[in-house]
Amino acid sequence: MIHMSEVSKIYENGSSALNNINIDIEKGEFVFLVGSSGAGKSTFIKMIFREVLPSKGTLIINGRNVVTMKEDEVPYLRRGLGIVFQDYRLLPDKNVYDNVAFAMQVIEAPRREMQKRVNSVLELVGLRDKLKSLPSQLSGGEQQRVAIARAIVNSPMIVIADEPTGNLDPDTSWEIMKIFERINKSGTTIVMATHDKTIVDTMQKRVIAIEDGCIIRDEVKGAYGYED
Amino acid sequence: MKIRTWEYFIREVFISLKRNNWMTFASISTVALSLLILGLFLIIVLNLNNMATSLESQVQINVYLKEELSEQKMEDIGQKIKKLSGVEEIKFISKKEAMERFKERLGDQQTLLTALGESNPLPNAFEVKLRAPEQVKAAANLINEYEGVENAKFGQDVIDQLFELTKMIRIFGFIIIVFLALATIFIISNTIRLTVFARRKEIGIMKYVGATDWFIRWPFLMEGMVLGFIGSIVATMILRNSYGAVVAKIYDTLTFLPLIPEQPFLNHISILMVVVGTLIGALGSTISLKRFMKV
Numbered sequence: 001m002i003h004m005s006e007v008s009k010i011y012e013n014g015s016s017a018l019n020n021i022n023i024d025i026e027k028g029e030f031v032f033l034v035g036s037s038g039a040g041k042s043t044f045i046k047m048i049f050r051e052v053l054p055s056k057g058t059l060i061i062n063g064r065n066v067v068t069m070k071e072d073e074v075p076y077l078r079r080g081l082g083i084v085f086q087d088y089r090l091l092p093d094k095n096v097y098d099n100v101a102f103a104m105q106v107i108e109a110p111r112r113e114m115q116k117r118v119n120s121v122l123e124l125v126g127l128r129d130k131l132k133s134l135p136s137q138l139s140g141g142e143q144q145r146v147a148i149a150r151a152i153v154n155s156p157m158i159v160i161a162d163e164p165t166g167n168l169d170p171d172t173s174w175e176i177m178k179i180f181e182r183i184n185k186s187g188t189t190i191v192m193a194t195h196d197k198t199i200v201d202t203m204q205k206r207v208i209a210i211e212d213g214c215i216i217r218d219e220v221k222g223a224y225g226y227e228d
Numbered sequence: 229m230k231i232r233t234w235e236y237f238i239r240e241v242f243i244s245l246k247r248n249n250w251m252t253f254a255s256i257s258t259v260a261l262s263l264l265i266l267g268l269f270l271i272i273v274l275n276l277n278n279m280a281t282s283l284e285s286q287v288q289i290n291v292y293l294k295e296e297l298s299e300q301k302m303e304d305i306g307q308k309i310k311k312l313s314g315v316e317e318i319k320f321i322s323k324k325e326a327m328e329r330f331k332e333r334l335g336d337q338q339t340l341l342t343a344l345g346e347s348n349p350l351p352n353a354f355e356v357k358l359r360a361p362e363q364v365k366a367a368a369n370l371i372n373e374y375e376g377v378e379n380a381k382f383g384q385d386v387i388d389q390l391f392e393l394t395k396m397i398r399i400f401g402f403i404i405i406v407f408l409a410l411a412t413i414f415i416i417s418n419t420i421r422l423t424v425f426a427r428r429k430e431i432g433i434m435k436y437v438g439a440t441d442w443f444i445r446w447p448f449l450m451e452g453m454v455l456g457f458i459g460s461i462v463a464t465m466i467l468r469n470s471y472g473a474v475v476a477k478i479y480d481t482l483t484f485l486p487l488i489p490e491q492p493f494l495n496h497i498s499i500l501m502v503v504v505g506t507l508i509g510a511l512g513s514t515i516s517l518k519r520f521m522k523v
Contacts, residue, residue, distance in 0.1 A: 049436065072441065079438035091430055106439035108230050154437065 001027050001158060001189050002048060007057035009043050017043040019213040025191060030184045032200050033193040034224055035210035041193040044210065045162050049081050050074055062157050079107055082151030084161040088143045090135040097131040100149045107154060121149040125179050141172035148179055159183060161192040173199060197224040240447040241454055244423045251419040258415045259459025262408035263501045267467045269401030270497055273394055275488055280390040282486045283383050285361050289368045291354040292378045301376055302352065309356055309371060314363035319355045326350040351378060409508060416452050416512025423451060424516060449513045456509020457502065464498045
């Protein structure tokens, strides 16, 4: 699914974000990415959807070589990925249904399939009764659920989440985590950067810890391992 | 692309035209103005060219004879011309006839003639028609050498002057048109920049969910093209409505001017203007997309 070998990233201003990363993430895994701010988590995440290119090394996502890939192949790489951000990134003038359908519209999915899929993912995240609501009428947790629905509506192989519970209270965070767990159970790989110690410790998933651009720990049933 | 996708694009274009209302208005007006001037110059240049070529294709030489020639002498000259190769028809126009014609042409401005009194300064002449225009120059040169011939004219001076004028208007028009086209492209690219800015969030999301670059580009490209298209339609309509009126006005005073008839000339100009307008719109968008959106 995700294969990184000897991947390094040095930004144009000379700062080194990742240093000689070797990692394999297999289909169906649930991986937490932990580390202090500025450790390189975001760079790691952004590389997966090719927002950032490695300066060195090999990076293969869903069988596609991200480094040698041509610009016009990038959209097809991203269609195999679902991306969830801390700040939801919904379109404020579109309602819940349209926000989710938008992701299918831009890849020109057939209309009938679109209706079926959008309804079914909104059912999965528990927003079946809020189809017509605008993002501004929803709570933070609900908005993040819309964003998750949008990320999975095209049935991606991998869902990448960058601090998805960063803006949410503990109870709401748990609801969100349950949704991710459900998505993971259906076989989708999940890679999640997080600062939430309780979640990481309780869920007992694989934990990759990054510090100063290097992987310092990779445990199958890991814990957060930091004292906040 | 699917039909539904085009529907989506068109909807997006109209939302954005409405959102940028003032810039939309400014863009359409500049396109219209620029194209109106382009069309105007085209019409003038093409008409002058038309005049020049229609004069050039006239296979006629006017041979003006010297004063005080005897009837016999004039007859001889006529015979000589008739025998030249390429001459199709020769007609004698006497001083008197020439004056009659001149009076006719002056129409209601007869008073000009009173200055002449009873005298008639017009010479006796032959109108010589040739079979082919390329023979005109050589024949005229030959006839010029005949004894008793004042001169043989075939309108070369007028043609040369017309072509000279056309050339000048063309250069002048070209400079103005280039300048206006640049201004138009600038205005349109600014309008599209506003649209890109208003939709940057949407563009970001489109990229994350795997929209192709062309899917993202099309609505912006189409918006520019719609601006160019509407502007050119406005310009075309103004031009079409005024051409007829102007031509009629010119014919009122200058009956003999060979102007290009409205159809299909105006249709060709209109099509050209609409195509150019739409292309300018597309170009404006492309510049904006290249500079402000990395897609």
